[in-house]
Amino acid sequence: MTKTMSENFQYRVPEGDDRERRVCQTCGFIDYENPRIVAGSVVVRDEKILLCRRAIEPRKGFWTLPAGYMELGESIEEAAMREAREEACATIEIDRVLAQYTVHRIGQVQIMFRARLASDIRPGPESLEVGLFxxxxxxxxxxxxxxxxxxxxxxxxSRHANGFAPFGNPRGTEKVTRQPPVPPQGV
Structure with a gap:
């Protein structure tokens, strides 16, 4: 009986490394497991925010911003624009980086942009419905x-700021609730 590829891999610390990696016991190949990059945007037109109701798991039926995994060969900006097209059939104009978040428990780094909506919207294949709120x-x-x-x-x-440092994970994010934040003055 021959071993499958997954049977040939074992977690161990390779020589010269400082953490466990998946290493092929036959050839020594190191299968680096790295975080996935998600690109997305807070897209706005006339002070209204674009949201998409998810047609896919996880969290099917819940509302989200247009965002998703970056593909090989595209920039983070291209990924954010593609996700807006896929989820809301939307063309967007990216303003600037809004935030970068690290979601340790699922191995994600999320890069979020501020963007303007430059087209009409309609649900794409990954959305049940879309709306401006x-x-x-x-x-x-x-x-x-x-x-x-x-x-x-x-x-x-930051919606009225022309220059600011990108935001990061809020303090205490391990116990984040889905309660609405208190709107800043004038929102």
Whole structure:
């Protein structure tokens, strides 16, 4: 009986390394497992924010920002624009980096942009529906992921700023709830 490729791999610390890696016991190949990069945007038109109701798992039926995994051969900006097209059939104009979040438990790094909507919208294959929401009408209890709440909050804090350092993970993010943040003045 021949071994399958997965049977040939074992976790161990390779020589000269400082952490366990998946190493092929036959040839010594190191299968580096690295975080996945997610690119997305807080997309706005006339003070309204684009949200997409997910048609796929995880969190099918919940609302999210247009975002998804980056593909090989594309920049993070191209990935964010592609995700807006795939999820909302939207053309967007990226303004600047809004935030970068690290989600340790699922091995993700999320890069979120501020962007303007430059087209009409309609649901793409990954969305049940799409909509433009006033801040007060965002379905906070139906948002898919904590990072959506973070990005919306960071957008509200910086929406009138022309220059700012990108935001990062909020303090205490291990116990984030899906409760609505308190809207900043004038939102």
């Amino acid at each position: 006033d801040w007060k009408d965002i379905p906070w209890s139906e948002l898919a992921f904590p990072t959506v709440v973070w990005a919306l909050t960071h957008y509200a804090e």
